[in-house]
Amino acid sequence: MKTIKYLACFFLVVTGACISSCTKEDDYKEITKDGEIYYPGKADSVAANGGNSRIQLQIHLGNDPLVTKVKAFWNNHADSVVGNVVKTTGNDVVELLIDNLSQGTYSFDVYTYTSDNAKSIVKKATGMAYGDNYLKALTNRTIKAISYAQDGSKVFIDWNEAADGEKSIELKYTDEAGATQTMIVPVGTMKTEVTGYRSDTKLTYRSIYLPEPHAIDEFSIGYTEVALPLFERQLSKSKFSQYVLPTDARDAWGWLMSYLWNEDYGTPGFATTNGIPQWFTFDMGESVSISRFKTWQASDRIYRAESVKKFEIWGSNNPASDGSWTGWEKLVDCQSVKPSGLPLGETTAGDIDYAKAGEEFKFPAGTPKVRYIRIKVLETWGNGSFITMGELSFWTSDRITE
Template sequence: MTNQYKKLVRPLLQVAITVVFFACSKIDDYKGVVSNDTTKPDPVSNVQIKNGPGSAILTYALPKSDNILYVQATYLINDKVSRQTKSSFYSDTINVSGFAKSQDYKVLLYTVSRANVQSDPVEVTVHPDTPPYIQAFNTIKTKADFGGININVLNSFKGDLGIIAINNNPVTKQFEIVNQNYTNKDSINYSLRGYDTIPVKFGFYVTDPWGNISDTFFTTVKPIYELQQDKSKFSRYVLPTDAKTGFGWEIEYLWNGNTGSPGYHTEQPIQPLVWPAVITFDMGKAAKLSRYTIWDRGIDGSGNWLWQAGAPTSWTFWGRLSAPVDETMPTGANVPAVGQASPNGWINLGTFHLPAKPSGLPNPQYTNADLDFWNAGFSFNFNLDLPKVRYLRFQCLENASLTNNFFNITELTFWGDPR
């Protein structure tokens, strides 16, 4: 088991964590009608507090005046940083957020008139719950992975967080940032790779949009050996239930090193139609697989195929070590758990899904970022507990056009330990 420990240190490179990924909350200008009434407005009253994770919601009663423009809250979120939050006179609620800890904080509430005159302050005390960045930090788990380290973090409140990885630079002998993962997903799981199979010490800390920084979690792991599988050894292995090839796009194109067209294409439509459709091939050598990248048909002479047509949107990989035995692969409730075998001995290596288009634009529209995302291929990890396999079956469960009677792929690359 990986030895892990936590050390309460402030990372050396704090400047680097102020990243443009996090956009601070915009405060409206509240440019209302200019007033000549410079009378000091009355303050809010009957303030009620509802504490939340790293935040609090304050409700109040506004004074009876047509000259009020907004309510302003002023408060410290940590020992140094002061924030202001504003809420228009149309609302009786203001949200104060970004607090570094779960403790008492003073908040000053002012009403501000259209002549930009502040009322006397109303002081209240909030006690936010544990902020999301600290909650997430307390859930960090790591383990050795192929070529590096796997990181798992729970972000229960879906806060905007940065998971920052640091590593000891062998030249400078200083810890330096090696990866920054910004997300608001509730479950964070990713790997850092490219490391030799010798013990490596990593540190991880969590940041939020307000510049709060957690302690640092240190761990030492020994990366697992990983090698890209030798495509020169790959070959087709046709079984009776495999889909037939169409348009001259042969299965060998899946490992020719060309991520563009042509690739592999089934008949369109597959006849007689059997769906989900499968194809089978031999890697030529057994390996404990760690990950793979899949490339789909993109933009070629015949059109734009991004997130369209025969691109698989969900699929299952099946594998086995011994010579293949044909069968109609299980689907639905009959699918064995990952790592478990079908009736004829095909091991479920996992079901995977095509990532969504980053821009969210409807087809056939796309941005340059969408195109770059597509052309880079889509990478997925295999479960670390899977056994060695040599023969693979790709089972397409759904295609992008939802016709579910054909599919195509242009390239596959696998990594793992063949020893």
């Protein structure tokens, strides 16, 4: 009895296995009735490189020789782009450029295909398209300071820190011939030198951004414009020397003309013999167009006695040896002021501070270049019969060309 039961069970198992086997075979035959299924080799890698309202897909293929095209889908497969594969001896790369994208993140499904449209399994990639919102967030790098080399041969631009994504700075300036020159300032640069520039012009610049390391487009906003500050250098007093002409006033009282440029703002200064008006001459050691001048009164007689009040500054490159005014040109008229306006003998602390800081006089634009200076004194603060001065300094916008 038990034997019959076991045989019956065995028969049922074998019968079921045969039925199942036949069903699978029938299914396989149905699936492969047009030939075996073939999946082409999928892409090895896909890079989605962002750009300005576009994305470039860089598709690196494997070594499947039957792949003839690639196709990328996005927007839930509602949009697609296709590219043909051109075979080479190496690993092939197909680049697909997708334009007219709104700013945002995009997901791509990439497939390879054979000539008979056999399709690979999917390779996914994600990329970002950039647009107006990204541009609105960009700013040009700011400048911390602009300065000059002492001889005026270079402009130094000190930059503030760069924002994330800045690749470079495009800097434009006007050269000495009047032509526009362009410099590319590398990323991370904190100080830039500009040579051969033209005075009284402007710098224009803009930051160039790369939103991601392999972005296909650079981004920038409008140029920032910065006026170059006026270049000035103080004339070296080490080159100054007395240049006595026959009609000039002479040193007196042990107060020598050389004390006018010794950088000692105390006493003694420079004093002359009697006689108003009077003049004296010195050599600056180089011919320049003077931009401004400062004078200091003798510290022991501020707004008093022989301190110079009203005077003229004349210049020459070839003064007449007889002491006449031949070859001289008046450069500027000067008159010292007392801030308080108080009468002779009365001063305020503000008056004293003003005088001790040095009184500045500007020269007109286009003042001719001169080497020799003649100061003609017309009046003193105390109507003295001779003059005293403490110190002199001169500046020029001329660059050193030697």
